Amino acid sequence: MVRDASGAVVSLRSLVSLGSLVTGRTSGGYWSAISSKFADQRGSATLEFLLFSSLSALLLSFAIDLSLLQGRQLAVDSILRHGLRAEVLALETNLESGSTPGEAAVAVGRSVGESFGLDGEALSIELECLPSCEGAADEPPQPIKLVLRVRYQEVESWHSAVFARF
Amino acid sequence: MQLVLTAHLKTRVTDFAVSLAHELALADRELADADWLAAQLATERLPGLSPSYQAGLETSSGGSLIVVETRLTMGGLLASLGALELVSTARAKTELE
Numbered sequence: 001m002v003r004d005a006s007g008a009v010v011s012l013r014s015l016v017s018l019g020s021l022v023t024g025r026t027s028g029g030y031w032s033a034i035s036s037k038f039a040d041q042r043g044s045a046t047l048e049f050l051l052f053s054s055l056s057a058l059l060l061s062f063a064i065d066l067s068l069l070q071g072r073q074l075a076v077d078s079i080l081r082h083g084l085r086a087e088v089l090a091l092e093t094n095l096e097s098g099s100t101p102g103e104a105a106v107a108v109g110r111s112v113g114e115s116f117g118l119d120g121e122a123l124s125i126e127l128e129c130l131p132s133c134e135g136a137a138d139e140p141p142q143p144i145k146l147v148l149r150v151r152y153q154e155v156e157s158w159h160s161a162v163f164a165r166f
Numbered sequence: 167m168q169l170v171l172t173a174h175l176k177t178r179v180t181d182f183a184v185s186l187a188h189e190l191a192l193a194d195r196e197l198a199d200a201d202w203l204a205a206q207l208a209t210e211r212l213p214g215l216s217p218s219y220q221a222g223l224e225t226s227s228g229g230s231l232i233v234v235e236t237r238l239t240m241g242g243l244l245a246s247l248g249a250l251e252l253v254s255t256a257r258a259k260t261e262l263e
Contacts, residue, residue: 067170071177078181082188089192108188108258115184115256116177 072155075116079125080159083109084148087127091144091163101134102127105148113152124151175238176252182211183236183256186219191232191258212238224257231257 083105090104102125109125127133130145149158185207190200200221208217217238224231233255240250 063167063170064173067173071173074177074181078184082184085192086188111258112184112188112256115187115254116180 069155071116072118072152073157075113075118076150076152076155076157078116079109079112079123079150080148080157082112083125083150084146084159084161087146087148088161088163091146101129109148109150118152122153125149172250172252175250176254178212179217179236179238179252180254180256182207182217183219183234183254184258185211186221186236187232187234187256187258190221190234191260223260228259230260232260233257 086108087102087105091101094101094103105127106125110120110123113120113123126149128147128149130147131142133144144163145160146163147158147160149156186200186204189203189207200219204217204219208215215238217236219234219236221232221234224233234257235253235255238252
């Protein structure tokens with residue numbers, strides 16, 4: 001007899017079977033007990049069907065959710081990339097003409113979203129300029145940081161770019 | 167498995183089509199330059215796969231649009247999971263005429 005850490009008495013026999021389980025060495029009896037357990041055909045087929053079909057359905061729904069989420073993330077990344085680029089290219093013209101900042105990013109972003117089959121109403125595209133989107137003519141030109149945020153259902157992402165005006 | 171793989175590849179193919187259309191539109195490139203651009207984008211967005219594409223100009227009341235239709239046909243291991251052909255179309259406004 002051996003005493004373990006909690007003070008309980010453990011038989012040598014149980015220690016040997018535990019050791020063989022950990023090391024993978026079999027003394028014969030343990031594995032044959034397991035294989036005989038799985039070879040036993042008794043039980044309810046209905047219960048087995050329900051259990052395994054619900055497990056499969058759970059796995060399938062998880063895989064579909066994951067692929068949908070990944071698809072939306074890729075779409076949002078694409079919107080950010082193209083929207084921000086269009087905005088940077090249009091900003092100089094916008095500053096001169098005084099038109100609304102963010103117009104180019106939203107237009108391009110919506111067009112990209114449409115290509116990915118995203119629902120236009122659920123898609124939110126916002127542009128933030130730091131320190132400001134408007135550049136006054138009398139002020140010395142300063143760099144503008146553009147931050148574009150895109151939200152679509154549970155996916156939200158942002159990307160920034162610096163626009164230097166000379 | 168096939169469903170997930172198809173959904174993933176479809177998004178990648180769409181990303182490729184959208185990128186090609188917008189790169190061509192933003193840079194105001196001639197459509198003749200599209201081959202070089204498509205090869206670069208394919209290496210970046212669809213590594214190891216060879217998508218084919220057709221680019222054209224579409225004129226609507228709002229102006230000209232570059233239309234890119236991309237087609238990806240599976241081969242090898244992917245084809246053994248189910249013969250697939252993914253097609254995506256993207257449009258981008260352009261100044262080209």
